[in-house]
Amino acid sequence: MKKIKNCFRIIILLNSIISYSQNRAILILDSVTKLPIETVNIYYPEIQEGTFTNSDGEASINIRDYDLKISHIAYQEKNINSKELQNSNTFYLTPKSIDLDEVVVSSFNLNKALLYVLKNYEKLYENQAFEKECNFKETLSIDNKLKRLILTKVNWWSKSYQIKHLSDLKMRLGAIDYNINNPMDVFMDIPKDNIPSNSGFINTTNLISSIYLNSFLVNFIKYNPDLEAVIEKSSDNELIVSFTSDWKSTSNYLYRSKGKIIFDKKTKAIISITNEVENQNRITKSFTVRGNKRFSYENINSVSILNFIKNKSNHWSLNSFEVSADFNITYNDVKHNGNIKNNLFVLKDTPMEKVKNLGLINLSKPIYQNLPKDNITTASSILLSNEERSFIDVNSGIKNR
Structure with a gap:
C-alpha cells in the first residue's frame, strides 16, 4: 500500500x-x-x-x-x-478611448517636458543594476521578400538605465534560434557582389546608445531644438503629443523629424516615443566591387520606437525597442525597395549587481557578424510569423514549429 x-x-x-x-x-x-x-x-x-x-x-x-x-x-x-x-x-x-480634457490647449512645450524627464531621470526610470534577458530580432527585406532573419537571445546587463560610457553595459549572446542571411539578388549580372555584408546593417554602437532613453533624448534635443508640438489626445492617465520639425538642409539632402510621445500624467515620464526621420534626396552613388558598375543607394527614412512599463520597484523600465530604415537601391535602371529592422524584446528583468564576461558582443560589428553559423534552437522565444516560418522552411528545411 x-x-x-x-x-x-x-x-x-x-x-x-x-x-x-x-x-x-x-x-x-x-x-x-x-x-x-x-x-x-x-x-x-x-x-x-x-x-x-x-x-x-x-x-x-x-x-x-x-x-x-x-x-x-x-x-x-x-x-x-x-x-x-x-x-x-x-x-x-479593447482600444483605449481617450477623450480630450476641457483644459487641453493645442500647443505644447515639448522641449520643457523633455528637459524635465532628463532632470528627474533617476527618479523616473530604473536606477539599479539589472540584467534583462531579451530577444534580438533582425530582418532585411528586398522588394518585399525576406533576405535576412536573425532571432537570438541577448542578455543585457547595465549599472542602471542610464548610460554615460559603453563600459557601463555588457551585452552577451544567448541561445540562437535562427541565423539566415541570404544575398540581396540586386546585382543579378554580378552574383558575387550580392554578398550579405553589402546589404547593409544598423550600427551596433548606435543601436545600443539608442535603447537608453537619456542618450536618445540628448541627441533628439540636439538635432531638434525647434519642434512644433501639439497635444493630440489626453486622458486622466496619459498625454499624447505629436511633433514635427521643419525641413533642414545639409550639403547633400533635406531631413526632418516627426513622431509621437506618450507621457504618464502622474509622473510626467515618457512611456512611449516614436521618432521618424524623413529624408529627401539622400542618395549615395557608388560602384560595384567586381564589375565596377554604377549603382545608387537612397536612404528614405529611419524610425525609432521605445516602449516602457512599470517594474516592481515602481520605476519605468524599457519593455521593447525597434529601429528600422527604408531605402532604395537603383541598379541597371531598376529600383529595388528595401527595409531593415532591428527589434529588442525584454523577456525577463532581474536585478543583478555583477555578471560574467562570457560571450560578450563586439559592439564594433553588426549583430549578425557576432553569431556562429550553426542554429541553436530554444523553446522559449518570440514566435515567428507565417511569412517568417515559410522563409525558414525554404532556406533550412525546418518545418513549422
Whole structure:
C-alpha cells in the first residue's frame, strides 16, 4: 500500500513539474476589428517575465502560477488568471478611448517636458543594476521578400538605465534560434557582389546608445531644438503629443523629424516615443566591387520606437525597442525597395549587481557578424510569423514549429 501511495506521489509530482513547464499558445485580437495585434506584451508582473506577440497576434508563454497581464500602448490592459488561461487561448483587447480634457490647449512645450524627464531621470526610470534577458530580432527585406532573419537571445546587463560610457553595459549572446542571411539578388549580372555584408546593417554602437532613453533624448534635443508640438489626445492617465520639425538642409539632402510621445500624467515620464526621420534626396552613388558598375543607394527614412512599463520597484523600465530604415537601391535602371529592422524584446528583468564576461558582443560589428553559423534552437522565444516560418522552411528545411 505504501508503494502504491509513493507511486501516486511521484505521478502527482511529475504532473506538477510537467504542467509548470508547459507552454501555452495565445492569440491576441482587436475587440473591434477582430484583427491580430502585434507586439502585445504578455507577462507575469510578479516575476517580470513574459513575451510578445508576432505580426499574426500569436505568442507562446510558459505557464506559471501567477496572473498574466496583457498590455499594449494603444489598448486597455487585461489581467488573466490561471483558470482563464487554461480555458481559452484567444483574448481580445479593447482600444483605449481617450477623450480630450476641457483644459487641453493645442500647443505644447515639448522641449520643457523633455528637459524635465532628463532632470528627474533617476527618479523616473530604473536606477539599479539589472540584467534583462531579451530577444534580438533582425530582418532585411528586398522588394518585399525576406533576405535576412536573425532571432537570438541577448542578455543585457547595465549599472542602471542610464548610460554615460559603453563600459557601463555588457551585452552577451544567448541561445540562437535562427541565423539566415541570404544575398540581396540586386546585382543579378554580378552574383558575387550580392554578398550579405553589402546589404547593409544598423550600427551596433548606435543601436545600443539608442535603447537608453537619456542618450536618445540628448541627441533628439540636439538635432531638434525647434519642434512644433501639439497635444493630440489626453486622458486622466496619459498625454499624447505629436511633433514635427521643419525641413533642414545639409550639403547633400533635406531631413526632418516627426513622431509621437506618450507621457504618464502622474509622473510626467515618457512611456512611449516614436521618432521618424524623413529624408529627401539622400542618395549615395557608388560602384560595384567586381564589375565596377554604377549603382545608387537612397536612404528614405529611419524610425525609432521605445516602449516602457512599470517594474516592481515602481520605476519605468524599457519593455521593447525597434529601429528600422527604408531605402532604395537603383541598379541597371531598376529600383529595388528595401527595409531593415532591428527589434529588442525584454523577456525577463532581474536585478543583478555583477555578471560574467562570457560571450560578450563586439559592439564594433553588426549583430549578425557576432553569431556562429550553426542554429541553436530554444523553446522559449518570440514566435515567428507565417511569412517568417515559410522563409525558414525554404532556406533550412525546418518545418513549422
